[in-house]
Amino acid sequence: MSIFSEIIDLSGRTASSILKRDKPDDLADSDFFSDLDKEYIMKHLTDEKLLKERAVLLQQINKKEDWKAIQSKIDVPVKKLAFWKYTAAAAVLVLGLAVYFSKNHLNEKQPDKIVETKLDINPGTDKAILVLANGKQVALGKGSVYNSAGVHSNGTEIIYKNNKSAKNTVAYNYLTIPRGGQFFIKLADGTKVWLNSESKLKFPVSFKDGELRQVELVYGEAYFDVSPSTAHKGSHFNVVTQNQNIEVLGTEFNIKAYQDSPAIYTTLVEGKVHLSGSFDSTILKPGDQSVLQNNNIQVAAVDVFNEVSWKEGIFSFQEMPLKDIMKVLERWYDIKTEFRNKAIENNTFNGILDKNQKIEEILNIISNTNKIPYEINQKTVIFK
Template sequence: MSIFDKIIDLSSRTASSILKREKPESLADSDLFTDSDKEYILKHLTDEKLLKKRAVLLQQFNKKEDWKAIQSKIDVPVKKLQIWKYAAAVAVLILGSTLYFSKNHLIENEPNKVVVTKSVITPGTDKAILVLASGEQVALGKGSVYNSTGVHSNGTEIIYKNDNTAKNTIAYNYLTIPRGGQFFIKLADGTKVWLNSESKLKFPVSFVDGQPRQVELVYGEAYFDVSPSTAHKGSHFNVLTQNQNVEVLGTEFNIKAYQDNQTIYTTLVEGKVHLTGSFNSTILKPGDQSVLENHNIRVAAVDVFNEVSWKEGIFSFQEMPLKDIMRVLERWYDIKTVFKNKAIENSTFNGILDKDQKIEEILNIISNTNKIPYEINQKTVIFK
């Protein structure tokens, strides 16, 4: 029996209950678990014998074949992430219970002692800077409300409505997401965009049906759920990046084009996209990811959930090198990383973790799994 067979056995009743239930809009919805589910979960979060078992299992949580096993055991389509997130919630639950045990029973005896010096590290939250066509800047975030002609923000999202009177001029706004932030925007044509930390989007405040709809991901990462061309007199939707144009008809896809990495990753979840640029034009099918580097492009099938789970509040690391994991964590927690031992930068880790967890909890799992000591000094993580 593989490690994930054991984990799935521990969580089978909860997983079954979640997947059979009508799917709410978010994992936080109050009807996600029944009272019996909550009692079952509480028992498995506090039973010390079960916690010890999971602490042992976690030490083996680094095998590629075990990662694949959980996908095959949970019989839901990967095509739609909205279903996948409920399966992922179970994995987060199991890891969360192990975190509880590690935090209260294991860490004090671990050789990888953690030194924390005035840590002020908190998980990211909904926040952004909106720059209007006039140059005016508006801070958006929880607790703030913004209203103007054709646009409204409640602090966690910003919604535009098409202005059918503006036909002759196109006004552009910019939405910038800082480190430690994320934000959702609904464009005037109905296209939905989730923006990850350290990202910037340029977009028109309104669209003209029948004419191309074009936005620019200046840098960063964004997930697009595009309003179909059939709803806009056949007008195509285009996303520009520095070296690439993505043309779509109505689809869902993810683009990652960060400033500190010259490589651009485009992952198609559903529909069809046409990629053009200083390379041979390419068409992606669902499950494909294109990798554009030095004007050369290659395409391969990928684990879609692993690539886009960030928009559902989940870190999904599959055989990911520690240096790449830390880049993700740096953006979300607004921290810096120092590797005193360069040899550990390429140590790989597998895990599904909650983005709302404390950074210490995530680092403890990585440290205990890979036997890598670290310390936190202010907002800098130091691996020894």
């Protein structure tokens, strides 16, 4: 049996175990794996010969078709986001919460010795800064509790309740997520928003049924699960970014509009959205992603899981250049990257990573599997 076949086999067994459990919280149980499972995983993560064999095999497989084979083996429907997290969790856990990385061209030369300057670099966590209408700032995060009229935060999320007796003047709050952070907010109309690292959302503290519900993603990345217009006397929901307006009726979608990127990416999971701005208006269907750049918009079908897995605690990379992978890791781990060897910036990789991994574990996988030397100096990752 090939390594890839073994991966599929173990993925199926692991996914079955996941789906038999009563609650998703059980995924975090320390005894989720048997001792045999743990031994199997560690062997395939630490055995240099097996790592090299896997890297070679990954150059030969049809990744798109084999990913479908994994999904088929797991037998989990992927059209609904609620099930994707189980599929992804199975894949991540099977591969040791690190999984695999593959490079377009393998190099026989061994990487230089990794040099690391001791400094704690931790994965991101739930944290945000709430700015109230009066300008007051409130730090939100694990271990903190915030309560005010119509709003409550337990440190990992913030929940607003609609104030039907609110005055005609609309009050706005801002929620800013720093590098190394993430946060969940439930707006007063029931809309759920997951905010990724280095993001900022402007939103009203209350909504009026029958009137337009509008928020602004000032910058960053956010996943929206919008409360339908039927629950609010037909009032539509709009998300505004710097160059784009998204009109929705009740749907789920992801927007990525980072300050250091010239493009805005909108990925539709469910429902229907209408995009407008200084470009030809466009309607997306589930599975579509629009890319807006220089007032030009392009639409194509994408692997939705790959685009939205971040909200489930997973990074999924498909044929992504190393420089773009490092941008994602920079935001989550609050680090910087330096490429002394510019030739490797555009080397593409595939991988599924758990967001709670140590940065060293991820970099070691890249280095050992793909012969790319690196070092960590304070909070800067240097590729040689």
